[in-house]
Amino acid sequence: MSLTIACQTRPEGSKPRALRREGLIPANLYGHQGAESVLLVVNAKDADTLMRKTAVNQTVIDVTIPEINWQGPVVVREAQTHPWKGTIYHLSFFAVDQAS
Numbered sequence: 258m259s260l261t262i263a264c265q266t267r268p269e270g271s272k273p274r275a276l277r278r279e280g281l282i283p284a285n286l287y288g289h290q291g292a293e294s295v296l297l298v299v300n301a302k303d304a305d306t307l308m309r310k311t312a313v314n315q316t317v318i319d320v321t322i323p324e325i326n327w328q329g330p331v332v333v334r335e336a337q338t339h340p341w342k343g344t345i346y347h348l349s350f351f352a353v354d355q356a357s
Contacts, residue, residue: 259319260316260317260318261320262319263320264286264297264298264320265324266295266296266298266325267283267284267298277301280300280302281299281300281301282298283348284296284297284298284347284348284350285348285350286322286331286350286352287351288351288352289329297350304345304348305344307333313332313333314334315332317331317332317353318331318332330353332351332353333348333349333350334350334351335348
């Protein structure tokens with residue numbers, strides 16, 4: 258079973274708290290083009306489902322970003338959660354080398 262998640266690029270100047278009210282989780286993608294990173298948003302329900310099935314730094318996930326025409330394997334490098342609510346606040350994805 259392969260895990261996939263669709264992301265969108267984060268709108269310029271958007272505030273994380275406002276995104277969370279809209280049901281979106283801020284995220285970053287690192288390592289897809291060297292030192293560049295991309296600001297993303299992920300649907301909160303999809304992120305919650307994904308985090309129930311993955312382990313940080315271990316599970317390879319396929320990410321699709323249609324706005325920049327990028328698709329590839331990543332691992333969740335960091336998942337920040339609210340201290341007592343347990344809700345996801347932020348995700349950090351790191352691109353995995355396609356050759357390995």
